[in-house]
Amino acid sequence: MxxxxxxxxxxxxxxxxxxxxxxxxxxxxxxxxxxxxxxxxxxxxxxxxxxxxxxxxxxxxxxxxxxxxxxxxxxxxxxxxxxxxxxxxxxxxxxxxxxxxxxxxxxxxxxxxxxxxxxxxxxxxxxxxxxxxxxxxxxxxxxxxxxxxxxxxxxxxxxxxxxxxxxxxxxxxxxxxxxxxxxDVRLDDIRVDAVLSGSHFDRAKLATKVTLSDNTQDCSLVITLLDTDGNVIRAVDGHSPFETLQWDLGSDVKGWYPRGYGSQPLYQLKVELKNQGLGGSTRSREPKYASCLGRRGVRSERAVRYPSYPELNASIKIEAEQAVTRLRDHPSVVIFAGNNEDYALAESIGVMDYTDNSGDYMKSKFPARHIYEVLLPEVVERLSNVFYHRSSPYGGKDSSDQTVGDIHQWNVWHGTQEPWANWDKLAGRFVSEFGMQGYPNLRTVNEWSDDKNQLFPQSRVSVNHNKADGFERRLELYLMENFRHAFDMPSYIYYTQIMQAECLGAAYRLWRRNFKGRGREYTSGALVWQINDCWPCVSWAIADYYLRPKELKPYTVGMTRKDIKTRRNKTTSAFFDTHEELPANASTEIWTGKVPGQLVRSNDAQVPKPIVVHARLNLSSESNITVARFSSWPEPYKYLTVPDPGLKVKVQDDNVTLSCEKPLKGLVLDVDGDDCEWSDQALDLFPDDDQVVQAKGLNGRSITYRYIGDGSA
The missing domain is CATH 2.60.120.260 (Galactose-binding domain-like)
Structure with a gap:
C-alpha cells in the first residue's frame, strides 16, 4: 500500500x-x-x-x-x-x-x-x-x-x-x-469554538479541535480559514491532530448578527488530513463553515413530557451528543434548553420539589430531572461552549416568575385570556413564548379541500385544520372584543390575521418599552410562538406552511394610551376626573401628554372622541427618510365608524404607492391568482405620509385590498 x-x-x-x-x-x-x-x-x-x-x-x-x-x-x-x-x-x-x-x-x-x-x-x-x-x-x-x-x-x-x-x-x-x-482514517469531528471580546465585541478568538477515527495513524493537518471571497485569513500546515489550534484573530473577522442588526459573515474553515506514514497522500473533509460570532437568538426545539429510565436515557445521551455536535457552530444558537414546559407541568401536578438538589432524581416523583440536570448539562459542557438552560420556562420561585429567568406568557389566548392591551402587565425578564392564532393565507386555506362547500370557518374540514383545544371560543372571544367581523372565509381570514398582527405588535412595542437600559432590563427579549407550520392549518405561526412571512422591523415607534380615572371624592362612584398620559417607562421617552383634542371626561356616558395619533421616526431632522411609523388608534376597533379614507393606489412596475385623505387601519393588499411577494402588509396609512410597497411578481395585475371598517362586516 x-x-x-x-x-x-x-x-x-x-x-x-x-x-x-x-x-x-x-x-x-x-x-x-x-x-x-x-x-x-x-x-x-x-x-x-x-x-x-x-x-x-x-x-x-x-x-x-x-x-x-x-x-x-x-x-x-x-x-x-x-x-x-x-x-x-x-x-x-x-x-x-x-x-x-x-x-x-x-x-x-x-x-x-x-x-x-x-x-x-x-x-x-x-x-x-x-x-x-x-x-x-x-x-x-x-x-x-x-x-x-x-x-x-x-x-x-x-x-x-x-x-x-x-x-x-x-x-x-x-x-x-x-x-x-x-x-483508512477520517476526520471524525471538527469542533470550532469562536469567542468575541472587547468593549464592542470586535475581537475574536478561534479554537479548533479535531478528532480522528483512528488515533494510531501518523497524520498531520492543514487548516485554512477563508472569508466569503476565498481570501486566506489564517493558515497552518503540519499541525498535530492531537492538539487544539488556538488563533487570536483580532479584528480580522467580524461578528455575526441577526437579520436587521448587522451583517452575517460566514467564514470557511477548511481542514485537510495528511497521512505522513503512508507516502503523504492527502485526504480532505468537506469544508466546515464557521463564524466568529456574537451569539444571539433562540432556544432549542419544543419537546413533550419525557419518561426517564436507563435504556431511554442511554438513547437520549447519544441523541444529545449528536445534536450538540451538529448545532454548536451555528451562530444563531444562543442556548441549549433541556426541555419545553416540563418543569411547569411538574409544578402543576405537584411532583416538582425545588428543595431537593441532591442530583439523585431517578427514584423521585419527577425522574426526568436526571435528564435535565445531570445527563444533558454534562453533554453540553463536554462538547460545546454554549450555555445550558435546564428548561424553558425556568427561573425564580417557579417557572412563571416574571422577575427571574424566562417565562411562557399564555395568559393571552390560554390561561386567564387577558386583553392584549395588558401585555405590559404580563411581561417577564425574557418572554420565550407568547402568541395569538390567525388563519393562513386564503391560497393555503384553499388547499384544505377541493369541496368549496367546506371552505367556511365552521366546517368539519376547517375545524380539523385547527388542533388547538377550544379554538372556536378563543378566536371568537378576541374577535368579538375587538372587531366588527364577518364569517365568510375571506373576511374571517382577514380579521384573524389583523388580530394576530395587532396582538403581537402590541406585545413587542410594550415590552420594548421595558428595556430601560443597563441594570433596568425589565424585559430583555421576546420570542413569538411560532415561526411556521408543519402542514396547512390555523395556528400561532407568523408564516404559514408555504412560508408566507411577516416581519418585525429593527426600529419602532411605540405608544400606549391609558384612561386613568380618579374618583372626585370617596362618596361617589358616578363621577370621576380623568387624564391621559404616556408614563415615562419607554426605552427613550420622547413625549408624554394628553391626546390632543380629547375631551376631559367626568362620567362613562361621555364617549371619548375617536382620535388617532400618528408618529414617524425619521433618520435625522433634515432627512425625509422614515425608519419607523406607528398610529395609535382608540380601542376596541369595533366601536369605530370609519369614514371613507380616500385611498389611492398607484402602481408603477412593482412599486405600489399608497396614499389617503383620512387615517386608515389594517390595509392588506392582494391580487387574483398566484400570490405576490409583498415588502409590507397590514399597513396603517395617514394623510401626507405616502408609503411605497414593493410587489414582486405583480406582473401588471390589478390590486385588491381590505381595511378595517371597509364595509365588509
Whole structure:
C-alpha cells in the first residue's frame, strides 16, 4: 500500500423499493413492492403512487392512520468496487431512520429516529449484489410495547402523535440519506469554538479541535480559514491532530448578527488530513463553515413530557451528543434548553420539589430531572461552549416568575385570556413564548379541500385544520372584543390575521418599552410562538406552511394610551376626573401628554372622541427618510365608524404607492391568482405620509385590498 486510501462516499439513494409486510398485528397483508428513492417516508411514497389521498386535505388525516399500525420494508441492492473494499474501513452510514428499524445485512437495530448510525460492514460487504433491507416495525405498536415494559408514555416519534398545531401522522421510513463510506482514517469531528471580546465585541478568538477515527495513524493537518471571497485569513500546515489550534484573530473577522442588526459573515474553515506514514497522500473533509460570532437568538426545539429510565436515557445521551455536535457552530444558537414546559407541568401536578438538589432524581416523583440536570448539562459542557438552560420556562420561585429567568406568557389566548392591551402587565425578564392564532393565507386555506362547500370557518374540514383545544371560543372571544367581523372565509381570514398582527405588535412595542437600559432590563427579549407550520392549518405561526412571512422591523415607534380615572371624592362612584398620559417607562421617552383634542371626561356616558395619533421616526431632522411609523388608534376597533379614507393606489412596475385623505387601519393588499411577494402588509396609512410597497411578481395585475371598517362586516 503506497498511500492512504481517501475517504470515498457512495450515496445509496436509487434502486430502492418498499412494501408493507405481514406483521404480528397485520397478518393478512399481501406484499406489493414499488420503486422509490430515499430519503423518503411511507406517506410520501404512497401519495405519489395514488394509494392514499392527500393527508393534508379534507379529513384525510384519519384515512391514513392504518399506515402507522403496519410494518414496512425498504430494500435495495448495490455493488462495491473491489479496489474500494481494500480500504481499512467500510461503513454504512444511516443519517436518520424513522423509527423502529432492523437493518439486514443483519448489522443493526434502531429505535430512535433522531439518531444517525455508523455501522462497520468491512467483513460483510462483497463486490457484487449486496442486498440491504430496512424493516420498519409499526411505531404505534412499538411505542405501546415500550410503554408496557417501562411505564409512562413512550412517544419517540414525537409530534407524529399529534400536537395542538400538528396532525396525527406517524411517519415511517429512511427520512435522511444513506451511504457507504470507505477510508483508512477520517476526520471524525471538527469542533470550532469562536469567542468575541472587547468593549464592542470586535475581537475574536478561534479554537479548533479535531478528532480522528483512528488515533494510531501518523497524520498531520492543514487548516485554512477563508472569508466569503476565498481570501486566506489564517493558515497552518503540519499541525498535530492531537492538539487544539488556538488563533487570536483580532479584528480580522467580524461578528455575526441577526437579520436587521448587522451583517452575517460566514467564514470557511477548511481542514485537510495528511497521512505522513503512508507516502503523504492527502485526504480532505468537506469544508466546515464557521463564524466568529456574537451569539444571539433562540432556544432549542419544543419537546413533550419525557419518561426517564436507563435504556431511554442511554438513547437520549447519544441523541444529545449528536445534536450538540451538529448545532454548536451555528451562530444563531444562543442556548441549549433541556426541555419545553416540563418543569411547569411538574409544578402543576405537584411532583416538582425545588428543595431537593441532591442530583439523585431517578427514584423521585419527577425522574426526568436526571435528564435535565445531570445527563444533558454534562453533554453540553463536554462538547460545546454554549450555555445550558435546564428548561424553558425556568427561573425564580417557579417557572412563571416574571422577575427571574424566562417565562411562557399564555395568559393571552390560554390561561386567564387577558386583553392584549395588558401585555405590559404580563411581561417577564425574557418572554420565550407568547402568541395569538390567525388563519393562513386564503391560497393555503384553499388547499384544505377541493369541496368549496367546506371552505367556511365552521366546517368539519376547517375545524380539523385547527388542533388547538377550544379554538372556536378563543378566536371568537378576541374577535368579538375587538372587531366588527364577518364569517365568510375571506373576511374571517382577514380579521384573524389583523388580530394576530395587532396582538403581537402590541406585545413587542410594550415590552420594548421595558428595556430601560443597563441594570433596568425589565424585559430583555421576546420570542413569538411560532415561526411556521408543519402542514396547512390555523395556528400561532407568523408564516404559514408555504412560508408566507411577516416581519418585525429593527426600529419602532411605540405608544400606549391609558384612561386613568380618579374618583372626585370617596362618596361617589358616578363621577370621576380623568387624564391621559404616556408614563415615562419607554426605552427613550420622547413625549408624554394628553391626546390632543380629547375631551376631559367626568362620567362613562361621555364617549371619548375617536382620535388617532400618528408618529414617524425619521433618520435625522433634515432627512425625509422614515425608519419607523406607528398610529395609535382608540380601542376596541369595533366601536369605530370609519369614514371613507380616500385611498389611492398607484402602481408603477412593482412599486405600489399608497396614499389617503383620512387615517386608515389594517390595509392588506392582494391580487387574483398566484400570490405576490409583498415588502409590507397590514399597513396603517395617514394623510401626507405616502408609503411605497414593493410587489414582486405583480406582473401588471390589478390590486385588491381590505381595511378595517371597509364595509365588509
Amino acid at each position: 503506497i498511500g492512504a486510501a481517501p475517504l470515498v462516499r457512495f450515496p445509496l439513494k436509487d434502486n430502492w423499493s418498499f412494501s408493507q409486510v405481514p406483521s404480528e398485528h397485520c397478518k393478512d397483508v399481501e406484499e406489493s413492492w414499488s420503486q422509490c428513492e430515499i430519503p423518503t417516508s411511507v406517506h410520501v411514497e404512497l401519495k405519489k403512487l395514488g394509494k392514499i389521498p392527500d393527508p393534508y386535505k379534507d379529513l384525510n388525516e384519519w384515512r391514513v392512520q392504518w399506515i402507522q399500525e403496519g410494518d414496512w420494508v425498504f430494500k435495495t441492492a448495490f455493488d462495491i468496487d473491489d479496489s474500494t473494499l481494500e480500504s481499512r474501513h467500510v461503513d454504512l452510514v444511516f443519517e436518520g431512520l424513522d423509527t423502529y428499524c432492523s437493518i439486514t445485512l443483519e448489522v443493526a437495530i434502531t429505535e430512535n429516529m433522531f439518531l444517525s448510525h455508523r455501522v462497520s460492514v468491512k467483513d460483510i460487504l462483497k463486490a457484487k449484489t449486496n442486498q440491504l433491507i430496512l424493516h420498519f416495525k409499526s411505531p404505534w405498536h412499538g411505542a405501546r410495547q415500550a410503554e408496557e415494559h417501562n411505564g409512562g408514555p413512550m412517544h419517540l416519534s414525537q409530534y407524529g402523535w399529534g400536537w395542538d398545531w400538528g396532525p396525527v401522522m406517524m411517519t415511517v421510513g429512511p427520512w435522511k440519506p444513506i451511504r457507504v463510506e470507505t477510508y
